[in-house]
Amino acid sequence: MQTGPILNISCYLFVSLADTAALRDRLHAHAEHLSLKGTVLIAEEGINLFLAGPAEAVNAWVDALRTDNRFAALTPKESWSATQPFQRLKVKVKREIIRMNRPTVRPDQAPRAPALPPATLARWLGQGHDDDGREVVLLDTRNGFEVDVGAFDGAIDWRLHKFSDFPEALAAHRDELAGKTVVSYCTGGIRCEKAAMVLEAEGLTAWQLDGGILKYFEDTGGPHYHGGCFVFDERESLAPDLQPVAPAPGGDAG
Known part of the structure; x- marks a missing residue:
């Protein structure tokens, strides 16, 4: 049941990524173009993201990401809010998308x-x-x-x-x-x-x-x-x- 104009999504995917810096720049540019806010973390082990904005813009960003076969399996969880819950957009390359400090856990x-x-x-x-x-x-x-x-x-x-x-x-x-x-x-x-x-x-x-x-x-x-x-x-x-x-x-x- 939708109760606000802002679509909030969260999702992650463990997938091997060798082009993290280039991917960061591309995803940041597209999210910025669509006026989305939130956080996207990229590492060699995958992607983890929380984004919010008008539904059309959020869906356009996700659809573009899924054109890369590595991210075809992304299944965002959705919720709605009356206002934008994030203050800024951050797209970062990290060592892990969720830090455990166990290099053998991949x-x-x-x-x-x-x-x-x-x-x-x-x-x-x-x-x-x-x-x-x-x-x-x-x-x-x-x-x-x-x-x-x-x-x-x-x-x-x-x-x-x-x-x-x-x-x-x-x-x-x-x-x-x-x-x-x-x-x-x-x-x-x-x-x-x-x-x-x-x-x-x-x-x-x-x-x-x-x-x-x-x-x-x-x-x-x-x-x-x-x-x-x-x-x-x-x-x-x-x-x-x-x-x-x-x-x-x-x-x-x-």
């Missing part, structure tokens, strides 16, 4: 960890186990302050300060996950995709929540989740209907 060069559709996760949580009767544990791979805004009921929260803390936290807690079906999750899928690879490498039964919390909201309406989902723009937090969380009555919106 999703663009390895088979993808199993991805769990949101509807399946909602069903598992409703029935209390996976389809093999195993206990399901949800592992939040976001930073602690994001978890405080909202999370899945009963999810494991290691109070990460940054995503690169994940491998060390896993080493300390691995035995607690043994024998269980672990579903890693994050905002849009990028962090839990890398996390699931590390979980698998540790011999654990691991899934990533496909599309993250935002896709879960879109597909299921958010059962078994409490609070909002923190987003890194001026909206701050989205409710399960993908609209900005309204301030509490009498509260300060600023």
Whole structure:
């Protein structure tokens, strides 16, 4: 249900890129021409982006990007807002599109960890186990302050300060996950995709929540989740209907 004139998209794709600087310049020029704002991160391992603007302009930028076969599989998650939630446009080349500081973890060069559709996760949580009767544990791979805004009921929260803390936290807690079906999750899928690879490498039964919390909201309406989902723009937090969380009555919106 559209409730504003500004289309917000977020998506990522792990794909090997050798022309990062040239790609940065091309994508920046086109986004600037269309008056889009947000952030696009490019690295040898892929692309991660958050953009907003009028729907026609956003869709034109995505359509042009998809003409490059490397990005044909991009599937942006969409939400709408009354105003532009970004102040500027930034297109940057980084060492990683999501920093883990583990050079051997390269999703663009390895088979993808199993991805769990949101509807399946909602069903598992409703029935209390996976389809093999195993206990399901949800592992939040976001930073602690994001978890405080909202999370899945009963999810494991290691109070990460940054995503690169994940491998060390896993080493300390691995035995607690043994024998269980672990579903890693994050905002849009990028962090839990890398996390699931590390979980698998540790011999654990691991899934990533496909599309993250935002896709879960879109597909299921958010059962078994409490609070909002923190987003890194001026909206701050989205409710399960993908609209900005309204301030509490009498509260300060600023």
